[in-house]
Amino acid sequence: MRGVFEKPKGSGVWWINYQDAAGARHREKVGRESVAVEAYYQRRQEIREGKFQAPRTASHGPTFRELASSRMQHKRTRIRPKSYRADEIRLEPLLTLYGDLPAASITAVTISQMLAGLVEMGRATGTANRYRSLLSSVFAHGVEAGSIQVNPVAKVERYRESPGRIRFLTDKEEPRLRKSICKIHPTGLAEFELALNTGMRRGEQYALRWSDVDVEHQTLIVPESGKTGSRHIPLNRTALAAIARLRRQTAGAPFVCPDRGAEEQRDFRRWFEAACAEAKILDFTWHDLRHTFGSRLAMAGADVRSIQELMGHKGIQTTLRYMHLSRGHLHSAVDTLVKERPKKAGAWHLHGTRAKTRNARIVAIA
Numbered sequence: 001m002r003g004v005f006e007k008p009k010g011s012g013v014w015w016i017n018y019q020d021a022a023g024a025r026h027r028e029k030v031g032r033e034s035v036a037v038e039a040y041y042q043r044r045q046e047i048r049e050g051k052f053q054a055p056r057t058a059s060h061g062p063t064f065r066e067l068a069s070s071r072m073q074h075k076r077t078r079i080r081p082k083s084y085r086a087d088e089i090r091l092e093p094l095l096t097l098y099g100d101l102p103a104a105s106i107t108a109v110t111i112s113q114m115l116a117g118l119v120e121m122g123r124a125t126g127t128a129n130r131y132r133s134l135l136s137s138v139f140a141h142g143v144e145a146g147s148i149q150v151n152p153v154a155k156v157e158r159y160r161e162s163p164g165r166i167r168f169l170t171d172k173e174e175p176r177l178r179k180s181i182c183k184i185h186p187t188g189l190a191e192f193e194l195a196l197n198t199g200m201r202r203g204e205q206y207a208l209r210w211s212d213v214d215v216e217h218q219t220l221i222v223p224e225s226g227k228t229g230s231r232h233i234p235l236n237r238t239a240l241a242a243i244a245r246l247r248r249q250t251a252g253a254p255f256v257c258p259d260r261g262a263e264e265q266r267d268f269r270r271w272f273e274a275a276c277a278e279a280k281i282l283d284f285t286w287h288d289l290r291h292t293f294g295s296r297l298a299m300a301g302a303d304v305r306s307i308q309e310l311m312g313h314k315g316i317q318t319t320l321r322y323m324h325l326s327r328g329h330l331h332s333a334v335d336t337l338v339k340e341r342p343k344k345a346g347a348w349h350l351h352g353t354r355a356k357t358r359n360a361r362i363v364a365i366a
Contacts, residue, residue, distance in 0.1 A: 003040045004033070016040040020047055028105050031097070035113045042109055062147050064106060064138070065099040071141040090134050103139070104148045108155035111135060115156070125159035132156060166321055167288045168295040169196070173281050180279035185271035187249055191257050192272075193242035195286070198233050199293030199311050202286055208256040213243060222312065231312050298322040 006014050014036035016028050026043075030036040046052035062070075068091055075084060097114065098106055115128045136153035143151050169177065181189050195205055204222050212221045218240060220233040235243065246256055276284050290311070297307045308319040 001037065001040075003044075004036050006033070016043065018043050018047070020052055021050070029101055030105070030107070031101075031110055032113070035110050038109045038113070039107050042107065061102055061104045062142070063099065064101055064103045065095055067103045067142045067147060068095065068099075068138050070145070071138045074141060075137075087134055090131055094131070094135065103142055106139075106152060108152040111153060111156050115159070119159065124162075126161045128159050129161065132158060166291050166295065167284060168292040169281075169284070169288065173279070173284075176279040177275060177281055180275040181271075184275045184278055187258065188271050188275075190242040190245040190249065192289070193238055194246070194257075195289040196292060197236055197239040197242070199290050199297075200233070201290060201312075204312075206255070206257050209254050210247070210250075210256060211254075213256060215240070215243065231309065233310060294319070294322045295325050298325040 003017050004014060005017065006012070012032070014030055014033045016030055016036050016039050017025070018040065019025050028039065028043075030039045043052065072084075072087065072091070075087065079087075111132070115132060118128045118131065119125060132153060136151060139148065139151040139153055142148040178189065178192075181192055191205070194200070195202075198205075198220060200208070200220075200222060207223065208220070212223060214221065218235045220235060220239075222231050222233060243256070246258075249258055250256065272286050276282075294307055294311050297310065304316065304319050304323055307313075307322060308316055311319065313319045
């Protein structure tokens with residue numbers, strides 16, 4: 001079509017060619033043909049509405065690769081190594097797609113098409129949002145540095161994410177799993193008990209040191225992680241017993257849980273997966289012990305703020321996923337609004353007036 005062309009022929013790289021309101025000609029390297037067609041129509045609409053800004057820096061500004069490299073250097077000392085590595089992995093396909101393009105030539109349409117492609121391929125909407133966030137941080141860094149004028153990701157809507165999977169250990173499954181752990185890896189029972197009664201994340205539990213344990217005040221001090229700050233978790237009797245057992249097992253080691261790198265220890269994921277299989281408990285992971293902790297707190301009637309604090313959730317929305325499990329507790333709360341039916345005064349009419357006869361229609365709330 002007019003204004004959209006492939007260069008060089010057969011390369012799969014498409015360009016757009018158009019004139020602005022002043023008659024100046026512009027060419028932009030876009031990418032796939034379908035994306036180029038949309039970009040062409042977008043530019044034409046911007047020109048008609050008087051919103052067009054010529055991409056003056058597109059041919060002279062930094063490439064996406066240069067901008068991304070600068071952003072990653074800036075991030076290196078500001079985020080956890082694990083988070084930095086995750087960004088590096090996500091950046092690889094983005095560099096393949098956009099690396100040599102001028103950063104200012106990458107449009108919101110191009111980015112929307114790329115994210116839509118991820119979702120169409122079966123990737124989760126949350127994954128698409130992680131890519132969007134990474135792109136946004138790269139372009140925002142460019143805007144802040146004055147290398148580009150706008151952040152195109154600002155015009156790209158986030159995908160709506162699913163509330164997340166919550167799988168918890170049922171009362172029938174727990175005895176079977178305990179029996180299976182005792183059979184396959186008995187020394188792992190204390191680690192299991194600690195996870196089940198504190199709700200710590202896997203990384204938090206296996207990074208926990210004895211200096212973080214306050215037995216006198218029956219409290220664990222979970223160090224600051226990449227998601228939240230440090231927090232205090234009270235220890236119940238079962239957790240205290242697990243701590244005592246782990247102290248005997250670790251024999252002076254600095255970490256609360258046994259060293260997974262030692263020759264006599266097996267990686268906990270292997271023995272735990274084997275124990276779940278032995279107990280015929282399907283679709284259950286170590287992280288689901290954390291879900292079990294939160295779910296049981298909700299079912300016991302704990303308030304949402306307490307659950308949030310104990311689990312170390314940054315936002316309360318994450319905690320609210322557990323609250324549907326406390327419906328019994330909510331019913332009890334609503335029942336407190338019901339007044340006792342008067343014995344001598346008689347029944348009450350629908351509109352609040354006392355019934356004159358026994359046959360009057362009444363409304364009973366039970």
